[in-house]
Amino acid sequence: MPTLKPFEAPLQQSPARALPWVTVMAGSLMTIAPVAATLPLLPPFGLLMLLAWRLLAPLALRRWAPALLGLFDDCLSGQPMGSAMMLWTLSFFLIDLFDQRTIFRDFKQDWLIAAVAIAFSLVAGRLLASPIGGHVDSLLLAQIAVSVLLFPFAARVVAWVDRRRIAA
Amino acid sequence: MAPPRDRRPGFSRRAQYTLFLSYILAIAGALVGAVLLVLSQFNPPAFAALRSAASEITAPVSGGASAVVRGIAAIPDTVATYFRVHGENEALRAEVARTHAALVQARIIIRDNRRLRGLLKLREATPETVATARIVSSTASSTRRFGILNAGRWQGVRPGMPVRGPDGLIGRVIETGPNTARVLLAIDPESVIPVRRIGDGLPALAAGRGDGLVDIRSVGTTNAQLKPGDRFVTSGIGGLYTPGVLVARVLKAGSDTAPAVPFAQADIFDFAIVSAPFLPPPPRAAISGATPPAAAPSVTPVEPVPTSTPAETPRP
Numbered sequence: 001m002p003t004l005k006p007f008e009a010p011l012q013q014s015p016a017r018a019l020p021w022v023t024v025m026a027g028s029l030m031t032i033a034p035v036a037a038t039l040p041l042l043p044p045f046g047l048l049m050l051l052a053w054r055l056l057a058p059l060a061l062r063r064w065a066p067a068l069l070g071l072f073d074d075c076l077s078g079q080p081m082g083s084a085m086m087l088w089t090l091s092f093f094l095i096d097l098f099d100q101r102t103i104f105r106d107f108k109q110d111w112l113i114a115a116v117a118i119a120f121s122l123v124a125g126r127l128l129a130s131p132i133g134g135h136v137d138s139l140l141l142a143q144i145a146v147s148v149l150l151f152p153f154a155a156r157v158v159a160w161v162d163r164r165r166i167a168a
Numbered sequence: 169m170a171p172p173r174d175r176r177p178g179f180s181r182r183a184q185y186t187l188f189l190s191y192i193l194a195i196a197g198a199l200v201g202a203v204l205l206v207l208s209q210f211n212p213p214a215f216a217a218l219r220s221a222a223s224e225i226t227a228p229v230s231g232g233a234s235a236v237v238r239g240i241a242a243i244p245d246t247v248a249t250y251f252r253v254h255g256e257n258e259a260l261r262a263e264v265a266r267t268h269a270a271l272v273q274a275r276i277i278i279r280d281n282r283r284l285r286g287l288l289k290l291r292e293a294t295p296e297t298v299a300t301a302r303i304v305s306s307t308a309s310s311t312r313r314f315g316i317l318n319a320g321r322w323q324g325v326r327p328g329m330p331v332r333g334p335d336g337l338i339g340r341v342i343e344t345g346p347n348t349a350r351v352l353l354a355i356d357p358e359s360v361i362p363v364r365r366i367g368d369g370l371p372a373l374a375a376g377r378g379d380g381l382v383d384i385r386s387v388g389t390t391n392a393q394l395k396p397g398d399r400f401v402t403s404g405i406g407g408l409y410t411p412g413v414l415v416a417r418v419l420k421a422g423s424d425t426a427p428a429v430p431f432a433q434a435d436i437f438d439f440a441i442v443s444a445p446f447l448p449p450p451p452r453a454a455i456s457g458a459t460p461p462a463a464a465p466s467v468t469p470v471e472p473v474p475t476s477t478p479a480e481t482p483r484p
Contacts, residue, residue: 029226030309031305031306031307031308031309032226032227032229032230032305033230033233033305033308034230034231034233034234034237034304034305035305035306035308036303036305036306036315037306037308038313038355038380038433039379039380040307040308040309040310040311040312040313040378041308042308042309043309044309045309062190062193063190063191063193063194064190064193064194064196064197066194066197067193067194067196067197067198067200067201068197070197070201071201072222074204075218075219075221075222076219076222076223076226077307077309077310078307078309078310078312078313078314079307079310079312080205080208080209080212081204081205081207081208081214081215081218081219082200082201082202082203082204082205082207082208083201083205084201085197085198085200085201085204086198086201086202086205087201089194089195089197089198089201090198092194093194100175125310125311126311128205129310129311129312130311130312130357130358130378131357131358133357134311134357134377134378135357135377135378135379135381136311136357136377136378136379138379139311139378139379140311143309
């Protein structure tokens, strides 16, 4: 596995800079799957990829990246414009809070933090998008559970892309 | 562990300023998001251009992929038809013989109906089909239920037009792009459709719940009893949906309100037919003037007769 040498200026190539953006946008594009879904159970893959990048490779995305990526997601997801823009940025700040208080983390703790961020984003997105009286809450819990269980998969994908990104 | 007091990334001024600036930009991004949210709360179609630009690009991809998926999904069915073609043929012959008498009766009734309508000077409200397209994708990760239709302004689709499938009502168009349109499905938590019960014409509203069902809410003053199996069709009140399109079947008994299953299930959407609004929107002058627009149409589908048609000119 390729490793970075100290004092070597890494990642000057623009493809390596663009790869995290491309993977998150590809995650957002999962909603164009040709299925007219009755139930909102598709996990927010864009958010999963974003959190995986943030937790596995914290410097891969700038702090302002989630705002622009969220704008792209809002154009596709059906949520009101600006909701992912705001919530994804707030999730980054939330992870910053965890970062300050933990020094060594293993993947289980990362997973737990991602679960908190996913639950926050989905619940806040539901409150912003749908009227309070809507019967969507049990489905929302199912969607959160599916998303949390799929986070390791997103982390695998991100780790795989990141290895190739450094090698490139 | 308590957070370290010094959060600077190092001694480099450049690194410190870059980090500071990136946080400023992130906060600005979140604030812009909040402003956009407030704007879209007050004016939901405000950012329709952005969304339709995105769906213009994605809809052809979804359409192509859905054609492939349909083709693959049709394989088992096609194979199965070869095996049961003889039995099906016999069953169909028997059914044709059985229903022949009913068909003749129905033809007589149709002719009778047309004659009586002519006597009453009623005009048939034929929903004018604007476009026939497919729902190619949907917002599967959001609690809102929108579908992307692969026909848009260039095909004559306009916001407000009702969309129905072969089985029943799907929803209505809310945003249009050149070649795509966004459809608010009947199961969306913010969709409300005026309906009436088949049989006694009990007026009600079919409000989406967000979990694949709709709530039937009676709007009558009497204590309405809803029984499982009650079927509801659009009533035409409000002038948007053509009367008589199947909407939903009641699932559980209830008084005044009951959950119901829509006839057009989102995940088996076949073709989607976009038709013109049942009543044309009132002219601008009528809206701005003091007189309110014409009252909602009665249960009988009567189209307003334009002044120039011969139906209203005095007969000699």
